[in-house]
Amino acid sequence: MTVIDPRGNSHHFGTGVNGPSVTIRLHEKGLERRLFFNPELVAAEAYMDGTLTMEDGSTAHDLLMLFSVNREPFGAHPVQSLQKRIWRFLKRRQQRNDVTRAKRQARHHYDLSTDLYRLFLDEGLNYSCAYYRTPDDSLEDAQNAKLTHLVAKLDLEPDMEVLEIGGGWGSLAIRMAEAGARVTSLNVSPEQMKIAEKRVKDAGVEDRVTFVLKDYREFQGRFDRVVSVGMMEHVGIGNLGTYFGKVRACLKDRGFALVHSIGRMTPPGTTGPFIQKYIFPGGYVPALSEVFEPIERHGLWVCDMEVLRLHYYYTIRDWRRRFAANRDKAAELYDERFCRMWEFYLSAVELGFLHGSNMVFQLLLSTERDAVPILRDFMFDNERALNAGN
Template identity: 45%
Template sequence: MERLLSQVLARVVRRGSVVVTFASGTRATFGDGTGEPLEVRFTSDAWQRQIALDPELKLGEAFMEGGLVIERGDIAQLLALLMAQVGLQVPSASAKFLMKLRFLFRRLAQFNPRDRSQKNVAHHYDLDGRLYSLFLDADRQYSCAYFETPDQSLDDAQLAKKRHIAAKLLFDKPDLTALDIGCGWGGMGLYLAGHTGAQVTGVTLSQEQLGVARCRAEERGLAERADFRLQDYRDVPGPFDRIVSVGMFEHVGVGHYDEYFGRVAELLKDDGVALIHSIGRSEGPGITNPWIAKYIFPGGYIPALSEVLPAIERAGLFVTDIEILRLHYAETLKAWRERFLAHREEVERLYDSRFVRMFEFYLASSEMAFRHQGMMIFQIQLAKREGVVPLTRNYIAEAETALRRIERENRPGLRLAGE
């Protein structure tokens, strides 16, 4: 199997430099020698065989289980090198076969009825809440930030994301009703309730997130304006003036797009506006990475716009704006990864060293997918009729300016200890 893996590595690594120590003790260098060399070691012939036959799944498993040890550099650098070989890689026959097989069965893997959706959400979002507090921003925004400047902090970029989305939703009158599909820990819904005067209903399938969101609403005195529920979006009664969904659409599954947008159309008032914020792929329909599907987001899928837009059209909705955010999520994931690794000992106390390696691989591989493999964010603004949204995009910047002023006015003042 050492020979087979050598052939795979020679085919994949055309640029850069990777020094590999095989389980037998043999060392070999792959690539053209450019850049800072990386050094890795395999601990058994079994892992070498598995990675050679199914690298999409087994590379991550080998790193998690200690079968692949990074001796110089780190896993993020190794994944960056591997994923950057765009246009140079020649997939093996086994890799091509597995890709076709996974594509053939992708709808089954993404079949998400209500009970399965809740189980899939719990797999990731009902982890110990202390974990997310170690690497997310203070508002626990677990989606792409919006970096207005290269040196903007993660917390400010996440605030800018909420402001940018709120501006597109056109809260031009008080007491508009808003539905937040997949509300997470409540940050987006609380922003809308606190800064636009909206009456917000937020729904999640995570018990952990629901508890945090409700506590935060009480603490901020917004419980009467922000109602968080453990509920599937398919069961929410409407209608609403505004609908927002941030980072939830990736969990819908390609076979449920008609159902999803049909429900958005049913829940949205005739003069309403909706905004869907989701990860997307730039290179057409594909499959969920098998390692991500198994360990991180079961049932999830990152769609191409060519898969999304036909479902929107069939639902009778108008696309009034599409914005593509390219490297914003790469920078978000980099910040998360750096924060996570700064707290790796605390994470290991919560779970174990295997979990730490799993989460590090998840954050690193996701970041590099945005940097090198065509992943992006799309924000699709929707309406049910023409004339609801202004004819030019000037209103977005104007609304953001107004929201910044409201943020300053709503910022709590400093208090002395004991007050």
């Protein structure tokens, strides 16, 4: 790594052998000190503001890759260890997600222009981990495979009532309705719901899908299936018990739930300061130990669990490449600072799934031990039948 300081002096670190080489320039006096004490947040903000620029063909992704491959010794530094203890102390305060605050925080991210998301998502606007059979699958094929995988696990029968907690732009609701289910889809983003309603109508299944603009805590009802994809990450550590309690309360006696979420394979941690401040305020990726405790407390059977380890890395890799290819259009929608923030975000989370502790898990939950078929074969049989029908 080469750092050109505000006085124009160059400083070289590392050997440059068997790893990435990056050159950055600092344009503001005192930036070095601020970077030392809070590198994750200050580096992102300096890049966004243009007081840290990339030189000699380096990119923000190169800088974050260099950090990523050195994350273990970097995280062991005494200053970084102190920061992590402070973040852990503040974690519950940052994630104090009452209904009003949770709605506001979700809209911070999801009420951005849908035209922005169209620049890098697949045609179905799926904004969660895809399902890659090979790393070279197209994003469209992988997201289609994810929807098929989810519907296969739900084991739907005609006219089953399904509650979707966190409906996004409607792709899963459409797929479940096409499979014969009657879907009630919860969302707190008016912008997303408006697009989802149009997509459902265009798909010809508006008579089988009902959208409800409510937080999950405001809703009541009982269903054959409950499904929640990419939403639990926004609940916050203090509300996991409430979340799983609601899942349990919404299940009929012989029903079961499918929860798809980002998790971590390490002990409980914190949300990084850049992500917390700019991208997903109030969000938190839980450790599996934090997930299973409230599940156990609410008397739910974990009938199945699947861990997707590299699938989200491939997904965000494709999102980042598409965003880069459409960067000019993103700048027309927002501005240069926003584009730099989005570049930093996509690279940071991509590398968290490549070198960090992040992964995705899918759980099947029920109040009864035999509500889910006792052999996993049903998922694969359903998946083969769904693929044969496409």
